[in-house]
Amino acid sequence: MTPTLEIVDLVKHFGPVRAVDGVSLTVGVGEVVGLVGESGSGKSTLGRCVTRLVPVTSGQVRIRGRDIALLSRRALRPLRRDFTIVFQDPSSSLNPRMTVGDIIAEPLRLHRLGSAATRRARVIDLLDQVGLPADVVRRYPHELSGGQRQRVSLARALSASPSLLVADEPTSALDVSVQASVLNLVGRLQRDLGFACLFITHDLASVEFLAQRVAVMYLGLLVEIADRAELFAAPRHPYTQALLSAAPIPDPAVQRARRRIVLSGDVPSPVDPPPGCRFHTRCPVAVERCAVDVPPLRPVGPAGALVACHLVDDDGTAPEVSAAMPAPSLGS
Numbered sequence: 001m002t003p004t005l006e007i008v009d010l011v012k013h014f015g016p017v018r019a020v021d022g023v024s025l026t027v028g029v030g031e032v033v034g035l036v037g038e039s040g041s042g043k044s045t046l047g048r049c050v051t052r053l054v055p056v057t058s059g060q061v062r063i064r065g066r067d068i069a070l071l072s073r074r075a076l077r078p079l080r081r082d083f084t085i086v087f088q089d090p091s092s093s094l095n096p097r098m099t100v101g102d103i104i105a106e107p108l109r110l111h112r113l114g115s116a117a118t119r120r121a122r123v124i125d126l127l128d129q130v131g132l133p134a135d136v137v138r139r140y141p142h143e144l145s146g147g148q149r150q151r152v153s154l155a156r157a158l159s160a161s162p163s164l165l166v167a168d169e170p171t172s173a174l175d176v177s178v179q180a181s182v183l184n185l186v187g188r189l190q191r192d193l194g195f196a197c198l199f200i201t202h203d204l205a206s207v208e209f210l211a212q213r214v215a216v217m218y219l220g221l222l223v224e225i226a227d228r229a230e231l232f233a234a235p236r237h238p239y240t241q242a243l244l245s246a247a248p249i250p251d252p253a254v255q256r257a258r259r260r261i262v263l264s265g266d267v268p269s270p271v272d273p274p275p276g277c278r279f280h281t282r283c284p285v286a287v288e289r290c291a292v293d294v295p296p297l298r299p300v301g302p303a304g305a306l307v308a309c310h311l312v313d314d315d316g317t318a319p320e321v322s323a324a325m326p327a328p329s330l331g332s
């Protein structure tokens with residue numbers, strides 16, 4: 001079956017800034033792939049390229065087999081209903097002068113889907129699906145809470161039944177008390193409606209909750225892609241190991257016993273990324289070769305994981321990264 005999304009060697013440079021520098025990633029039909037990595041690694045840029053909110057420098061973005069990376073705006077317009085994005089901050093992504101009903105119906109109007117009456121019915125149905133009462137149709141975004149606004153964003157994003165949703169930290173700007181319910185909602189909508197989802201987040205717990213596979217990004221490149229269970233049980237790339245070691249664990253005993261890998265230094269600038277492995281300047285186990293040869297993202301181990309590290313064997317055996325080095329901070 002053709003995957004919903006196939007990103008092939010995608011590059012996005014902002015002038016000298018190599019924000020995304022050759023990323024390939026597939027999201028299958030109805031699959032959720034989590035995209036994680038430190039602040040500035042290029043996650044949002046990748047999401048914006050996939051949804052063509054920024055022009056792509058080179059590479060392919062195939063949505064259901066059709067490459068949209070370099071299509072003109074005009075050629076792209078009729079295809080836009082098939083892929084959407086929700087952002088971190090719903091207050092800035094919703095038009096403050098439109099009612100909730102008009103906001104949710106807008107994609108349907110733009111793509112001339114249904115009559116005015118069927119669109120109204122669809123809006124009510126969508127409100128129900130995202131857990132909002134029908135009477136919010138006449139309200140304005142500022143009259144709603146942050147969590148309610150993000151529910152409206154989701155209803156709008158899903159109104160034209162896209163096959164792909166890019167969710168860029170959809171809960172991180174919300175009050176902590178409503179984050180879990182919005183995350184649950186994304187999971188339920190995804191299961192009910194079956195869209196494919198690229199889920200961008202700093203929060204490894206939400207990836208563990210939602211994603212079937214996880215891609216780890218560092219300085220414009222993917223360093224590891226693996227099934228969720230495999231990645232959380234046995235992260236292979238030293239960067240993934242450090243990232244996981246920095247994530248909070250709910251069980252305090254486990255948390256205390258765990259060795260936190262602390263990486264030294266800041267993320268290098270994407271204007272002038274380090275040669276060889278981009279992570280070698282902070283990698284606790286780097287050897288000379290790592291500063292020279294670029295490690296390709298290659299299959300390792302029995303379960304189809306991909307890892308870009310010279311020190312990981314073909315059978316999947318990974319170097320054990322020890323404690324006592326500063327871990328990347330996931331917060332932003």
Ligand SMILES: Nc1ncnc2c1ncn2[C@@H]1O[C@H](COP(=O)(O)OP(=O)(O)OP(=O)(O)O)[C@@H](O)[C@H]1O
Binds near residue numbers: 014017018040202332
């Ligand atoms: N419009 C732009 N012009 C110039 N540089 C940009 C632009 N957008 C992003 N960048 C740069 O590209 C790099 C990747 O940024 P991006 O926002 O994609 O990272 P991110 O992984 O989403 O980070 P965060 O976790 O903080 O959201 C950063 O160095 C950023 O400064």
Ligand SMILES: [Mg+2]
Binds near residue numbers: 043044
């Ligand atoms: Mg971002």
